[in-house]
Amino acid sequence: MSLNGWLQIFFFIAAVLLLATPMGSFMTAVFERRKTLLDPVLGPVERSLYKLTGVQPEEEMTWRQYTLAMLIFSAASLVLTYVVQRVQHLLPLNPQHLPAVPADLALNTAVSFTTNTNWQSYVPETTMSYLTQMLGLATHNFWSAAVGLALAVAFIRGIARREAKTLGNFWVDLTRGTLWVLLPISTIFALALVSQGVVQNLKPYDTVKLVEAQKVTGADGKISNVTTQIIAQGPVASQEAIKMLGTNGGGFFNANSAHPFENPTPLTNFLQMLSIFLIPAGLTVTLGKMVNSPRHGWAVLGAMVVLWFAGVSTAFWAESHGNPQFHKVDQQVSAAQSGGNMEGKEVRFGIANSALFATVTTDASCGAVNSMHDSFTPIGGLVPLTNILLGEIVFGGVGAGMYGMLVFVILAVFIAGLMVGRTPEYLGKKIESYDVQMAMLYLLIFPLLILVFAAITIRMPGLGLSSLANHGPHGLGEILYAYTSATGNNGSAFAGLSANTHWYNFSLAVAMFAGRFLMIVPMMAIAGNLALKKITPPSAGTFPVTTPLFTVLLTGVIVIVGALTFFPVLSLGPILEHLMLRAGQLF
């Protein structure tokens, strides 16, 4: 592990913490409808949108109305994306004349982008037209992130309000989140990416002559002499910016953020990682401000930073030490080489920035990748998998991370109440049986989906195993990662699994849908119930949620719930693979 790598990791988290307060303060102002610098420009746009759509911005919604509005919006946008893909060959902005996307793949992709997962069973540059990328996919990058943001703010209002039946207006939160937060930042970010060399055009793909001809063996066994290469183009920067800021992660190209047109320099790599954590970190400050307890926001952020550090230090350590099977090869860091396990990693990023990116993208539910997680060492690969299995709450997705973390907060407060034998209270609100029932529903759906789908897939060789590249514990890891990534709405792939089959397309679509919406419903039920409650003044028996002790308890609950639920399957997958690798067996 190089000092240089550690410095970059610490510089990254320092930048995140530095930006959390201004970002959180800005979002508080936006969602509390206070004045901001952008009002003169965006105010008229907002009012026009409400007039056009008939939205009454002053009308408040109950948790049920709020959730229904969200479901209707998601259903409509999902259908739009499905239709655009199915008829893309008849629509403009398709210079490569790409055909219609097959129905099962179109469904998978529509669900994937609607749920902020951005799982990609396809190769974008040979499947999606420019119009589909812009109208079907990039728009969802904004909408799904804005939906998550709106839901998180509604949950925070549920905590902050007293004896209230409503949580805000979904349409207003959706509009303000998109116009004030996502659009301006992603516009500036896109321009920064263009300045670094990320492409932004609507040109047909370029064909270039190779410097040296290559002999390629085709699927039919015939050897052909290849003299040219097609270089894909497209409106990449505009999609890339919101892909990272909205923790979406769906790449314009198949290689995602490892592609030089998506992520050309160490600076763009740093900015991309920073933008993944920007809103989730800011939301902890928003939480503190809106519930009038800034220290509670910092305590939650503290738990996130602890879990992030545990992940990145493990991944960095594992990847720096390289593959133990190459004991005769020099894998040490030196001026001449990166050292460690460089398989599947870009030389321009190296070990530290690959380990950091993998941790950041799976802590948040982003799913963009700048290295291939499948090529990590077993322990290195265990980190991204575990990050998602913890429930995507270590910073987490835009909004989704915050409301997921708040469900864990309720569970932690409940456990603390049990330990001292008093009715648990959270910021003056009594946590009762209904809140805990809903919290448990939220927490149990997640492992249920992952483990059941993975088990079915493993038991059906014709469906699930036929497109698997590796066997043994590594193969189990690939299947487990796919369903974990889908259910956790992360979207990153472990690779080694060809997921563009009817079975994977349909089953992953169900996992993504249920992993998003069936977890949102109980979360919103908790928010609605909390809003109804009175505030009880703190007493000697109240467990404080603003101290380091609370951070430790919260971290412990997250780790124990995640570790206990998934330890058996992890021990059969990456942990067993690690032990067998040391014993000399590869998979």
Added chain:
Amino acid sequence: MNLYEFLVPAVFEWKVIYARLGEEPSVRKGPKMLDMLAIVLLLLLFAAALLYLGGCERLKGKRP
């Protein structure tokens, strides 16, 4: 074919859409069946989400 030529007959005759999708050489066999399966699956998923929402709401009235 442009968008206008595609959409105008399609509004009146959905079969036209399927026929045209079926003409595409890269579309897998049975686009009708897969489209129907996708639509049914979506309807089921959203119906399940709505039922689930109602269930969570009703649970509030019950105390153990």
